[in-house]
Structure formats: structure tokens, C-alpha cells
Ligand SMILES: [Ca+2]
């Protein structure tokens with residue numbers, strides 16, 4: 530009862546411009562987007578619990594501050610869908626390949642799909658200065674619905690220590706999740722990732 534009476538006093542106080550509030554704030558873009566039927570590749574576990582570790586760090590494919598955005602403030606494109614792999618300063622050639630519901634693949638050899646899903650960078654060949662990341666994101670608010678396949682491939686170890694350690698993160702709507710990958714050459718261990726339905 531006491532809390533209620535305090536609230537009434539505040540709202541009736543002179544100078545409080547209640548009339549300025551004309552509508553409720555809009556929901557964050559992508560609030561309704563949820564990854565359903567998430568399946569990881571064998572031997573890879575998914576981390577869905579975000580633990581804040583401090584300010585956002587760049588080029589680590591981690592939502593360090595747990596605000597639902599991966600590597601924000603780093604000049605990295607983001608949107609209601611974002612997939613990012615980071616493998617530090619390894620010389621290895623690692624590729625991120627995202628197949629969207631219509632079957633179009635976004636990857637180093639075809640960096641943009643008709644939907645607007647796009648790959649930002651091909652590392653290490655684009656000159657990544659020891660901060661290898663590849664980032665695929667969707668800029669609008671209505672990505673194609675259906676099944677997505679997100680794969681990380683070790684294309685060529687190029688003399689790197691094995692396994693190549695990489696982190697794959699995803700943002701779907703307002704949630705992020707991630708997985709630690711250990712990539713070694715070979716048909717199954719050289720390709721890891723997940724599928725989900727939007
Ligand atoms: Ca963040």
C-alpha cells in the first residue's frame with residue numbers, strides 16, 4: 530500500500546509532463562525472432578548463458594558485455610541475424626558459410642545474397658592484422674524464414690598449430706549464443722557449426 534501511495538504523489542507532482550508520453554516504446558527489432566530446432570555438429574557444445582566479462586572487446590566473436598550484440602563498436606556489421614567466427618592470429622584459412630532458407634550461400638566466393646544477408650570479410654586474405662574474423666549479418670528486420678545452416682570450415686591450416694581454435698557466435702533477434710570449435714583437417718572435424726529454423 531505504501532508503494533502505491535508514493536507512486537500517486539509523484540505522478541501528480543507539478544512539472545511532471547505526463548502528456549509527453551503518447552505511446553509505448555516500440556519493441557526492439559527482432560524481438561520476435563527465435564532460433565528453433567537448434568542442432569550443433571557432433572562434438573560441439575553450445576553456450577547459451579552469457580556471462581559479462583567487462584566492456585565489449587573487438588574481434589573475439591564474443592558478446593563480452595552480454596547486451597545481445599557481438600563485437601559492437603568495432604566497425605562490425607550487425608543486425609537481427611549475425612554469425613561470426615574468430616580465430617585470433619592463426620595463419621589458417623577458415624571460412625564461414627551461411628546457407629539461407631532459399632538455398633543461397635553467403636561465403637567468401639559469394640558475399641551477398643539477394644535477401645541482403647552479407648559477408649563482411651574474408652580472413653586472413655583480406656588483411657586482418659592478426660585478428661581473424663568473418664562476419665555474416667542481415668541488416669533489415671525481416672530475414673527470410675526457414676532453415677539456416679551455419680558452417681565453419683578449415684579450408685587450409687597453412688602451417689598453423691592444430692587444432693585451430695575458433696569461436697563461433699550467433700545473434701538471433703535479441704539473443705546470442707556461442708560455441709568453441711577445435712578445427713583439424715578432415716571431413717568431419719574440419720567442418721563444424723549448427724542448423725536452426727527461424
Ligand atoms: Ca556486446
Ligand SMILES: [Ca+2]
Nearest residue numbers: 586591593600
Ligand atoms: Ca566481443
